[in-house]
Amino acid sequence: MQPITYDILAYLSENPDAQDSKEGIAEWWLSEQTVKPNMAVVAEALTELVDRGLILARNGKDARTFYKVNRRRMKEISMLLTQFKNSDATND
Amino acid sequence: MIVVTETGEADETFEWLRREANDFINAPLKAGDLVPRVWQLLEHLPHRGQQTQALKEKLGTKLIVGSSPAFLKEIDKIPLLAKCNASVLISGETGTGKEVCARAIHYLSPRANKPFIPLNCGAIPTELVENELFGHERGAFTGARDSQVGLIQEADEGTLFLDEIDCLPLLSQVKLLRFLQEREYRSLGSTKTCRADVRVVAATNSDPEEAVKTGKLRQDLYYRLNVIPLILPPLRERREDIPPLARHFLAKYSAEFDKQVTDFSPEAVQLLISYDWPGNVRELEHVVVRAVVLSTQTIIRDADISVAPRASAALPESFQGAKSRIIAEFEKSYVERVLLMNHGNISRAARAAQKSRRAFWELIRKHHIDVNNLKLRAS
Numbered sequence: 001m002q003p004i005t006y007d008i009l010a011y012l013s014e015n016p017d018a019q020d021s022k023e024g025i026a027e028w029w030l031s032e033q034t035v036k037p038n039m040a041v042v043a044e045a046l047t048e049l050v051d052r053g054l055i056l057a058r059n060g061k062d063a064r065t066f067y068k069v070n071r072r073r074m075k076e077i078s079m080l081l082t083q084f085k086n087s088d089a090t091n092d
Numbered sequence: 093m094i095v096v097t098e099t100g101e102a103d104e105t106f107e108w109l110r111r112e113a114n115d116f117i118n119a120p121l122k123a124g125d126l127v128p129r130v131w132q133l134l135e136h137l138p139h140r141g142q143q144t145q146a147l148k149e150k151l152g153t154k155l156i157v158g159s160s161p162a163f164l165k166e167i168d169k170i171p172l173l174a175k176c177n178a179s180v181l182i183s184g185e186t187g188t189g190k191e192v193c194a195r196a197i198h199y200l201s202p203r204a205n206k207p208f209i210p211l212n213c214g215a216i217p218t219e220l221v222e223n224e225l226f227g228h229e230r231g232a233f234t235g236a237r238d239s240q241v242g243l244i245q246e247a248d249e250g251t252l253f254l255d256e257i258d259c260l261p262l263l264s265q266v267k268l269l270r271f272l273q274e275r276e277y278r279s280l281g282s283t284k285t286c287r288a289d290v291r292v293v294a295a296t297n298s299d300p301e302e303a304v305k306t307g308k309l310r311q312d313l314y315y316r317l318n319v320i321p322l323i324l325p326p327l328r329e330r331r332e333d334i335p336p337l338a339r340h341f342l343a344k345y346s347a348e349f350d351k352q353v354t355d356f357s358p359e360a361v362q363l364l365i366s367y368d369w370p371g372n373v374r375e376l377e378h379v380v381v382r383a384v385v386l387s388t389q390t391i392i393r394d395a396d397i398s399v400a401p402r403a404s405a406a407l408p409e410s411f412q413g414a415k416s417r418i419i420a421e422f423e424k425s426y427v428e429r430v431l432l433m434n435h436g437n438i439s440r441a442a443r444a445a446q447k448s449r450r451a452f453w454e455l456i457r458k459h460h461i462d463v464n465n466l467k468l469r470a471s
Contacts, residue, residue: 019207019246023191028199038348058246061224062215066246068207 001084004030004045009054009077012069019068022046054080106320109172116176160330166322167193173320174200179272181257181317182295184324187374190295191255193322197293198251206250209243214256221264223280232281242279244271248288257294257317258303262310268292269313292317307432307466327369327376334365337373341380342392353387359394367399424459427452428466436467 011029012018020028026042046067049055054073058066069077095108095116108116173180174197182190191210198208216224227242243252254260260268271277272292276285294317296303303309327334338356346353356364369375383396426445434440442452456463 015205017206017249019209019250020195021210024195024199024208024210027192028195060211060243061217061220062212064210064212066207066209 002045004041006084008045008049009081013077013081016069019066021064021066160333162325163330166324169322170196171200173197177291178319179317180293180320180322181300182322183300184297185326185372186297187372188324188326189373190324194253194293203250203291207247208251209247210253210255211243212255214259218261221261226277226279228280229282244277244288244290247290251291251293254292254294256296258296258298258309265310265313269316272316305429327372331365335361337376338364338380341377342384345381345384349385351384352390353384353392354390357391357393360392360397363394363397423455427455427461431463431466436463
């Protein structure tokens with residue numbers, strides 16, 4: 001899992017009611033440790049998470065998309081986050 | 093401390109918030125005003141100093157670059173605005189950072205872990221706006237096979253940001269006003285009244301008072317939204333911020349595109365400062381991106397900066413030309429306003445303007461004024 005994907009899932013795990021467009025996610029959800037990526041990288045990470053069904057996307061009529069967690073997959077998200085943290089600790 | 097104010101004046105409100113009041117309510121108190129505010133207060137008691145610091149850290153790359161007093165005076169309000177639940181109306185030309193400020197208000201507030209839902213009211217076809225905001229029931233209209241939640245419900249407990257609020261159709265403005273007053277609404281095709289706890293932050297890039305005068309924005313909605321105004325100055329009114337902003341974008345995009353571009357030549361800086369930037373910070377960013385991408389050297393020269401030359405510097409408008417232009421603008425604006433006030437009735441408008449009907453009609457034709465459109469707006 002890429003750090004940015006981890007950041008997004010970690011944020012949603014702690015804030016399951018959060019929802020925003022990619023601009024807000026890039027600016028406010030990513031941890032201070034993550035080097036601020038460009039919008040294309042953020043968009044890629046969000047698309048991957050939507051394709052995996054871990055987050056939901058809503059397309060607004062003004063051509064903007066909002067993202068929020070898929071509450072049915074919270075358990076899986078929690079497991080993925082734990083796995084990432086453990087593998088990160090192993091690599092240190 | 094929660095303050096109950098009688099006057100609702102923005103200056104008085106700010107003064108209380110500066111004196112460490114945590115929130116405010118305009119009198120008269122209504123049932124349901126106090127308890128949610130006390131609850132929020134108990135859950136979150138942010139300190140202003142920490143908030144300002146957090147805001148500067150988060151926004152520094154986009155807005156707090158530079159030291160223009162005009163801009164910092166407005167930015168300084170954001171931690172205060174974040175503390176309370178009141179509606180905010182952000183004014184400013186396109187590209188001045190209205191959405192960035194709206195997000196800052198949300199993410200520094202007790203609603204930070206709830207949804208932030210932005211909507212550009214000017215980017216949606218008129219007939220779809222109401223559905224987008226309030227949602228619909230199954231079968232509400234042809235093609236409505238399933239019910240759909242509107243953005244107001246999506247933003248429940250969070251913040252709804254309505255950009256270009258003056259582009260909202262007048263009927264939707266009425267429904268929005270009711271929602272702001274009662275916290276209740278009905279989705280299309282439903283008889284059930286729904287409730288939602290949403291903070292509304294609105295924005296406009298036109299003069300809101302002018303929008304009220306021309307009938308684009310309802311006066312009662314304007315007063316309801318404009319509890320606390322935030323007015324972002326255009327870039328040309330804070331020219332001292334242009335060099336640091338440009339250097340910030342230069343560093344950002346040099347890294348992103350892996351280019352070895354390190355600075356601007358003095359002539360390039362002068363050109364950047366002298367340009368009026370009608371597109372403001374967003375336009376400056378695009379110009380710098382273009383210069384970085386096309387640059388083959390480490391220093392960006394004035395020839396690499398693609399901005400339109402200032403016409404006023406090369407060819408100043410003649411006195412007669414300026415006078416004619418200003419008179420034409422006045423005539424058109426005056427005739428439109430009088431027609432709106434008289435619901436599009438040309439005879440009544442002519443009498444109000446103390447002109448003959450024929451002379452008034454000539455002005456309508458001269459300025460290509462669409463009377464039918466004004467009648468619709470006035471109704």
